[in-house]
Amino acid sequence: MPPLPEIYLDACATAPPAEAVLEAMARAHREAWANPSSLHGHGLAAAERLERDRQALAARLGCGGDELVFVSGGSEAIHTALVGSDGPLEPGRVLLSAVEHPASHAAAAALARRGWEVQLLPVDRRGVVDLEDLQRRLTPPTRLVSVLWGQSEVGTLQPIEAIGALCRQAGVRFHVDAVQVVGHRRVDFNRLPVDLLSCAAHKLQGPRGVGALLVRRGVLLEPLVGGAQEGGRRGGTEPVALVAGFAAALELADRRLTAHGGDDPLAALRDQLLADLRRLEGVRLSGPEPDDPAGRLPHHISLLVDGPDGRPLGGRRLVRELARRGYAVSSGSACASAGAGAGSGGTSAVLLAMGYDPAEASSGLRISLGPWVSPADLAGLPAALELARRSVAEAPG
Numbered sequence: 001m002p003p004l005p006e007i008y009l010d011a012c013a014t015a016p017p018a019e020a021v022l023e024a025m026a027r028a029h030r031e032a033w034a035n036p037s038s039l040h041g042h043g044l045a046a047a048e049r050l051e052r053d054r055q056a057l058a059a060r061l062g063c064g065g066d067e068l069v070f071v072s073g074g075s076e077a078i079h080t081a082l083v084g085s086d087g088p089l090e091p092g093r094v095l096l097s098a099v100e101h102p103a104s105h106a107a108a109a110a111l112a113r114r115g116w117e118v119q120l121l122p123v124d125r126r127g128v129v130d131l132e133d134l135q136r137r138l139t140p141p142t143r144l145v146s147v148l149w150g151q152s153e154v155g156t157l158q159p160i161e162a163i164g165a166l167c168r169q170a171g172v173r174f175h176v177d178a179v180q181v182v183g184h185r186r187v188d189f190n191r192l193p194v195d196l197l198s199c200a201a202h203k204l205q206g207p208r209g210v211g212a213l214l215v216r217r218g219v220l221l222e223p224l225v226g227g228a229q230e231g232g233r234r235g236g237t238e239p240v241a242l243v244a245g246f247a248a249a250l251e252l253a254d255r256r257l258t259a260h261g262g263d264d265p266l267a268a269l270r271d272q273l274l275a276d277l278r279r280l281e282g283v284r285l286s287g288p289e290p291d292d293p294a295g296r297l298p299h300h301i302s303l304l305v306d307g308p309d310g311r312p313l314g315g316r317r318l319v320r321e322l323a324r325r326g327y328a329v330s331s332g333s334a335c336a337s338a339g340a341g342a343g344s345g346g347t348s349a350v351l352l353a354m355g356y357d358p359a360e361a362s363s364g365l366r367i368s369l370g371p372w373v374s375p376a377d378l379a380g381l382p383a384a385l386e387l388a389r390r391s392v393a394e395a396p397g
C-alpha cells in the first residue's frame with residue numbers, strides 16, 4: 001500500500017517503524033534466523049545476537065538481562081505479570097486504578113475467576129490516583145497492585161515512585177504498565193520501587209509482536225506459556241529479529257532523550273500545538289495540564305470538543321472529519337475504539353472514571369506525536385479541527 005497523504009498523529013496507538021529499526025531487523029533475520037536453542041553454529045549465532053540485544057535493552061532499562069522476559073507485547077506482559085502472580089501468591093485482593101488499559105482490566109477479570117477480589121482505585125478529574133485512598137486499601141488481603149504509568153487516552157502520569165513506596169511498606173507486589181512511557185522518559189528499573197514492569201516495542205517505533213516484562217529478581221511468576229525459553233518464564237522460540245528491532249528502537253529513543261538532557265523534545269512541539277488548539281472555540285484539554293505537578297506524557301494531547309451550542313461533539317465523527325482533511329488522530333485510545341473498555345457508542349470508561357458525564361466522555365480526541373512530526377506538519381491542524389468541528393456540528397449525527 002503506498003504511503004497515505006495523512007499526517008500521522010496517532011503515536012499512542014502505534015508508531016511507524018524507524019528506518020534504523022527496519023534495517024536492524026533485516027540484518028538480524030538474515031544473519032541470525034536460526035533457533036537460538038539449537039546447538040550448531042547457526043543456532044549459536046542466533047543465541048549470540050539475542051543475548052547482545054537483551055543486554056543492550058537491559059542496560060537501557062536499568063535491569064539485569066536475567067530480569068528481562070521477552071513477550072509478544074504490552075497485553076501479554078500485563079497478563080503475565082497479573083495472572084502469573086496467581087500461584088506464587090495466594091488469592092487475595094488486587095488493586096487497579098480505574099483508568100487502566102483494557103488489557104489490565106481483562107487480566108484482573110481472569111484473577112477474579114480464580115478467586116481474587118478486584119478493587120478499582122478512584123482517580124481525580126486529572127486521572128491521578130488518590131494516594132491516601134490507596135494506603136487505606138493496602139491492608140490484608142491486598143497482595144497485588146497494578147497501575148499504568150502513562151495513561152494512553154488522557155496522558156496522565158501516575159506518581160509511580162510514591163505508589164511503589166507505599167506498596168513496599170505494605171509488602172505488596174507492584175506492577176507498572178509502562179507501555180506509553182518507555183521511549184519518552186528514562187526508565188531505570190533498578191531505582192524504582194517496582195516489582196514488575198511492562199513495555200512494548202511498537203509504541204517507540206519498534207516492531208509489533210515483541211515487548212518485555214521486567215521481573216525483579218526473586219519475584220516468582222507462573223508462566224502463561226510453558227517452555228524452557230526466557231528462564232522458564234515464557235515458552236516459545238525467541239523472535240530474534242523482533243528483539244533486534246526493539247533494541248534499535250530503544251537506542252534511538254534513548255539517544256534523543258540524551259541529546260535533550262533526559263527530556264523528550266516532543267514536549268516543546270506538543271506545547272506549541274496545544275496553545276494553538278486552545279485558541280479555538282469549544283476546545284478543552286482533558287487530563288493534566290503539561291505543567292501540572294502530576295505530569296503528562298510529553299507527546300500527548302487529549303481534547304474534548306464542544307459544538308457552537310456548547311454540547312460535546314462525538315469524538316469518532318471528529319476523527320473521520322480530520323482524516324478527510326489529512327490528519328490521522330484518534331478518539332480516546334485505539335483499544336477503546338476497538339470496543340474493549342469502552343462504554344456504548346465510543347463512550348470512554350476512562351473519562352467517566354475521571355468524573356466527566358457520558359456526553360463529554362464520547363467527545364474525546366487524542367493527538368499523539370512522534371519524532372517523525374515537524375512543526376510544518378502541524379501548522380494546518382488547528383484550522384482543520386475548526387472545519388471538522390463545524391461539519392460535525394452541522395451534520396445530523
Ligand SMILES: Cc1ncc(COP(=O)(O)O)c(C=O)c1O
Pocket residue numbers: 012013072073074075076101103148150151152177179180200211333335
Ligand atoms: C497503556 C497501555 N497498556 C497496554 C497496552 C497494550 O499493548 P499492546 O497493544 O502492545 O498489547 C497499550 C496499547 O495501547 C497501552 O497504551
